Amino acid sequence: MRTYRTLLEQKIRERPQTFQEFVDFAEAFAREHDEPGSIGLRHLKRIVAGQKASGEPIGPTLQPATVRLLERIFGVGIDVLLSPPQPPELDEKQRPERDTLEVAAAFDWLDARAGWQPGASRSRVRSRLAELDLARLVDAGVRRARVGRTAVARALVDYYGESGVYRADVEGADILTSIVTRENWLDLACPLDGVHDRLVFAEHGGQHDLLSEAEASAAVLRLAESVMLTVRFANLPLYRLLDVDLSRRRMHGNVGVVPFVEYALTADLLERELVDAVALGHSVRRMPLRDRYLPSLEAVHDLRGRVCAGGVLALCAIARPQDRGRGDADYVLLVQERSSRVLNAAGRLAVIPKGFHQPLTDLRGEAAVGATIRREMEEELFGRLDVDATSADVRSAAPMHPGRWSLPMKWLAEEPGRLRVECTGFGLNLVSGNYEFASLIVIEDERFWQEFGGQIEANWETTGLRLYSSLDGDMVTDLISQEAWSNEGLFALLQGLRRLREIGGDRVSLPPVAWRLD
Numbered sequence: 246m247r248t249y250r251t252l253l254e255q256k257i258r259e260r261p262q263t264f265q266e267f268v269d270f271a272e273a274f275a276r277e278h279d280e281p282g283s284i285g286l287r288h289l290k291r292i293v294a295g296q297k298a299s300g301e302p303i304g305p306t307l308q309p310a311t312v313r314l315l316e317r318i319f320g321v322g323i324d325v326l327l328s329p330p331q332p333p334e335l336d337e338k339q340r341p342e343r344d345t346l347e348v349a350a351a352f353d354w355l356d357a358r359a360g361w362q363p364g365a366s367r368s369r370v371r372s373r374l375a376e377l378d379l380a381r382l383v384d385a386g387v388r389r390a391r392v393g394r395t396a397v398a399r400a401l402v403d404y405y406g407e408s409g410v411y412r413a414d415v416e417g418a419d420i421l422t423s424i425v426t427r428e429n430w431l432d433l434a435c436p437l438d439g440v441h442d443r444l445v446f447a448e449h450g451g452q453h454d455l456l457s458e459a460e461a462s463a464a465v466l467r468l469a470e471s472v473m474l475t476v477r478f479a480n481l482p483l484y485r486l487l488d489v490d491l492s493r494r495r496m497h498g499n500v501g502v503v504p505f506v507e508y509a510l511t512a513d514l515l516e517r518e519l520v521d522a523v524a525l526g527h528s529v530r531r532m533p534l535r536d537r538y539l540p541s542l543e544a545v546h547d548l549r550g551r552v553c554a555g556g557v558l559a560l561c562a563i564a565r566p567q568d569r570g571r572g573d574a575d576y577v578l579l580v581q582e583r584s585s586r587v588l589n590a591a592g593r594l595a596v597i598p599k600g601f602h603q604p605l606t607d608l609r610g611e612a613a614v615g616a617t618i619r620r621e622m623e624e625e626l627f628g629r630l631d632v633d634a635t636s637a638d639v640r641s642a643a644p645m646h647p648g649r650w651s652l653p654m655k656w657l658a659e660e661p662g663r664l665r666v667e668c669t670g671f672g673l674n675l676v677s678g679n680y681e682f683a684s685l686i687v688i689e690d691e692r693f694w695q696e697f698g699g700q701i702e703a704n705w706e707t708t709g710l711r712l713y714s715s716l717d718g719d720m721v722t723d724l725i726s727q728e729a730w731s732n733e734g735l736f737a738l739l740q741g742l743r744r745l746r747e748i749g750g751d752r753v754s755l756p757p758v759a760w761r762l763d
Contacts, residue, residue, distance in 0.1 A: 253326040254293040256319055263628060264289050265702065275314055282314030295327045303327065347480045351468055351506045358453065358507075359461040366465065373469040382470060389520045390592045393728035394735065398423045400519060400529045401675040405542050407763035411672060413739050414759045416722050420739070423732040424681065425545060426672035431760060434744060435496050435668040437615030437684065442496040442668065446609045447487060459533050463518075464510040480505045483554040484602045484612065486680045491671055500612055502604070508554045512538060515677045539678050546673065548680075553673075555680030557617045558599035558733060559666070560741030561626070562715060563698070564691040564752065574691065575752050576715035576745065577698075579626075580724065580738075581707040583731070594727060595734030596741065597703060597710070598625040602682070605632065605644050614682045618666055619654070620645055622686065626701050627651040653697040663690045665748075669740035674733050683737035685744050715745065715753045722756045 249255035257267045264286055271284050284292070292315075296302050304327045312323045319326060355366040398421045402410060409425040435441050456464065470476070482502040489498035518534050521527075539545055562576035581597040598621030604611040611617070623629040629651055632644045641649065647658070657664040665687040672681050688694075703710050713720055725738065743758045 249330050251293055251295040251327050252321070252330045253295075253315065253319070255330045256321075256326075257293065263630065263702070264293075265628075271314060271318065274318055278317065280310070280314045280317065282308065282310035282312075284311060284314070292327070295329070347506075348468075350480045350504070351510070354504065354506050355456075355461065355464055355468070355510065358456050359464075360455045361461075366468075369465045370468045370472070373465050374472055377469060377473050379473060382473060385521075388524045389517070392520050392524050394593075394730045394732055395421060395728060396523050397520065397676065398732055400523050404529050404532075404535070405545070405675060408542060409762055410675075411736060412761050412763065414761070415725050415739075416756050418726060420725065420735070422736050423675045424672035424736045425542065425675060426670065426762065428762065430491050430671040431669075431740065432743065433491060433493055433496070433668050433670060435491075435494050437613070437618055437666045437668055439613045439615055441494055442614050444484075444489075444496065444498045444500050444612045444614060446484075446612045447499040447501060457537065460511070460537060463514050463534060467510055467514060481603060481605075482608070483508055484604070486548050486553045486555055488548060489671065489680075496614070496668060496671075500602075502608060503552050503554060505603075508552060512552050512554065512677050512679075515539065519676065539675075545675065545678055551678065553678060553680055554601065555682070556599065556601050556733070557614050557621070557682045557684060558596050558737045559618055559621075559684035559686045560596045560669075560738055560745070561598070561622075561686040561688075562741075562745055562749075563688040563694050565694045565698075566691045571714070573716060573751070576687070576749060577694065578713040578715060578721070579701075580711040580713065581625075581703055582709045582711070582729075583707060592729075593731040593734065594711075594729045595731050596737045597707065598622055598686075599734065599737075600625070602680075606642060611645075614668060614684070615666055616645070618684055618686070623651055623654055625703055625707070627653045628700070628702055653693070653700060656693065656697065657688065660690075663693065664688055667744065669744045670736065672733075672736060676732060679733070681733045681736060683733075683740045685741040687745070687748070715749060715755060718754050718756050725756070 249258070257264065260267070262270065268284055268286050268289055274280070275282055291297070292303060292307070294303070297306075304323055307323070315326060316323055352366045352370075353363075355361070356363050359366065401423045402421070409427065411422045411424040411426050413420040483505055484500040485503045487499040487501055489496070491497075515535050515538060518532050519529065522529050522532060538551065544551065561579045563579070565571075565575055565577050567574045579597050581595055581599070583593050583595050598618065600617060600621040602614065602617050605620070620632050623645070624632045631641060631649070643649070647655070650658070665685075667685050668682055669685050670683040672683070673679070674681050713724060721742070725735070730738075739758045739760070742755050743760075746753055746755050746757070749755075
């Protein structure tokens with residue numbers, strides 16, 4: 246899902262272009278049209294926010310030449326470009342074709358699952374939309390963002406108990422997460438090469454009960470808010486986990502598929518319900534949606550009896566050579582600050598890459614966890630737009646065919662030993678019941694950083710990247726303690742650090758991570 250801070254940001258993304266691609270386009274446009282204005286990448290990122298870090302509008306501070314260049318490119322005044330996009334009317338005839346199909350799919354799904362007559366959900370969303378206030382929605386988002394990771398984890402322990410909950414001791418600090426796991430699900434060191442990770446697609450329809458009035462009302466509200474906030478989702482299939490069998494260096498299991506809209510309008514609503522209860526000081530012992538979808542640990546582990554979608558996320562460590570200013574040879578560790586426009590872990594810290602486990606074109610061929618990891622590397626680190634299904638239609642029959650790889654990915658594949666991709670742990674996230682494959686990406690050849698380090702740039706899902714040295718144990722310890730983490734992101738970080746300490750040699754001086762299960 247995606248929201249836009251300004252109309253300018255929306256127009257750039259709809260072209261579709263990355264910020265760097267738009268900067269290059271604007272430079273060429275200025276030359277061709279004899280415009281003196283110019284825009285750098287960092288400048289553009291500040292402009293599309295519409296305001297300074299202090300909250301003051303950025304428009305009055307722009308150079309006249311920059312204003313004229315933007316207005317000429319888009320044919321819209323700068324005041325309009327820097328204002329939030331207007332909430333669209335709920336009129337499919339005025340929406341882009343793809344958005345029309347996705348909204349129609351959501352309405353059809355809700356009509357069927359709620360037992361309503363065709364068109365009823367559209368009418369109810371329209372009525373709910375008329376009642377919403379944009380300022381209150383923004384305030385609610387700010388309130389949720391203030392709820393820390395530990396508060397979420399503690400609330401879930403209060404609801405489910407501590408059995409199987411992943412905790413870690415780091416330099417004397419007790420780290421609690423919302424991940425439930427088992428001893429044989431941790432420290433897997435399983436190569437994600439399609440041989441050791443054998444997830445198999447198996448059709449599984451399953452029976453679905455009709456939604457209760459409370460469940461249907463929550464789905465209506467989610468759709469209305471998505472329209473109000475100009476949030477967009479791509480109704481692509483997600484893999485749902487049916488069963489899994491894990492041991493060190495071995496991963497077997499079966500997956501089916503579920504439409505994204507079913508996940509977004511059911512299981513994904515649990516996080517908001519929980520965070521609102523914590524933020525408002527309400528009891529977490531009785532939450533209507535959680536009581537219905539995930540009432541107990543038994544229900545959490547009943548994979549076939551519920552919609553269990555999930556994701557893959559990896560700590561990325563890239564070897565760097567010795568540097569006169571930085572010091573000895575190390576690994577640079579990448580951490581992302583998630584955008585407020587994403588569905589999952591919005592506004593939180595997370596490892597990168599991170600994404601839903603889902604196919605693009607081949608249900609059977611893309612079921613392996615490693616397939617999603619490599620696709621997310623291309624999208625989130627190496628800038629490939631054609632594998633981002635949320636920004637454009639996927640027209641390629643084989644988006645991850647070697648002939649379409651980016652230059653960094655081709656370089657990594659040229660020689661064995663340059664790239665290590667492993668699963669370090671598996672767990673079920675109590676926040677929404679998602680399964681999480683925590684992984685580690687290690688680029689072992691330090692020449693990669695010299696040649697491609699300057700090309701690594703996160704996509705729209707990220708508001709910023711942080712770099713940490715594997716030799717700076719104090720900084721990494723401080724990073725672990727930060728409340729801004731998503732629970733699944735911290736789980737992947739901790740498991741990745743454990744494995745990197747095993748294999749990193751002299752490049753690593755990281756704090757020891759000792760996990761335990763209560």
